[in-house]
Amino acid sequence: MAGYQAPEGALAEELRASEAEIRALVDSMQQRLSQMAEHHAELSASLEADVSGLAAEEAGVADRAAVIRRQLQEHEAEMEAVTARLRGLEAQAAALPADIADLRKREADRAAAHREGEAAAGREEEDVGYRLAELRRGTEAFAGLGLRFETQPDGKVRFVFTRIRAAAPDDEFSFTLQVHDDDSFSTLECKPEVPDLADRMEVLNEGKDFSGFVRGMRRAFKAMV
Known part of the structure; x- marks a missing residue:
């Protein structure tokens, strides 16, 4: 500035x-x-x-x-x-x-x-950048599973899975998280919608196990195909 x-x-x-x-x-x-x-x-x-x-x-x-x-x-x-x-x-x-x-x-x-x-x-x-860097490091381990993420303005991050549907491995399954100042998360969108997403978000905000949350979302997407 x-x-x-x-x-x-x-x-x-x-x-x-x-x-x-x-x-x-x-x-x-x-x-x-x-x-x-x-x-x-x-x-x-x-x-x-x-x-x-x-x-x-x-x-x-x-x-x-x-x-x-x-x-x-x-x-x-x-x-x-x-x-x-x-x-x-x-x-x-x-x-x-x-x-x-x-x-x-x-x-x-x-x-x-x-x-x-x-x-x-x-x-x-700087604080938002640090939190986004932490998210990036947390998702690098999932790159082999067809996961990428897209950083958006105002602390939003979109997570996109491929390789979910065997017949169409390029199909995208995604969810977008909002990172708040208190290090909590909320969901802005989920395509397709995961039925128990609210419960999963509650567990994420209580335990801060981000890797477990991402793995769980991938399993939930696979269960829907």
């Missing part, structure tokens, strides 16, 4: 891009605050000029003053919202180093878990 590599370069580049975006937004908001302050000053000056120049029109001046005050209040509320947003962005920028450290730790944890998974898979493959 290929070794795992944490994408630290891509992560750092993405974080730098995020930091630059935040700083650009902070600069834009600061410029907006400055413009609003200037506007605020201009509105205040306009209010004072209107009040002094329209003393004779007190009612109209009062209405104009109310409008300007309302605008000032709206601008002040907007300035407060922008200021709060700016503070939030500054807090996010300050928290970036801690976020980077946390992301790196999580990447390291995932890499360690991946390596452990690879090691466990390797150990399991």
Whole structure:
């Protein structure tokens, strides 16, 4: 299996891009605050000029003053919202180093878990290979009796007998075993079906006499022809 590599370069580049975006937004908001302050000053000056120049029109001046005050209040509320947003962005920028450290730790944890998974898979493959090698050695003694076996994926082994039927020695009689992690066996198929196969499997799993089991299956096949 290929070794795992944490994408630290891509992560750092993405974080730098995020930091630059935040700083650009902070600069834009600061410029907006400055413009609003200037506007605020201009509105205040306009209010004072209107009040002094329209003393004779007190009612109209009062209405104009109310409008300007309302605008000032709206601008002040907007300035407060922008200021709060700016503070939030500054807090996010300050928290970036801690976020980077946390992301790196999580990447390291995932890499360690991946390596452990690879090691466990390797150990399991070695264990299955050992058990299959044991089965191969156990069946070599039966080669002269027309026995061969076929290793299949996921710990499955198919045993094929020939030389059972004298009139047709090439006819195949077979059974397939599943080898489990606890070294027990189960039958996936048997052609033709042996009537007492379940009892034979129970004896095999209790006594682990694999050679005796194979010889018994050959005798059972011969008894059926």
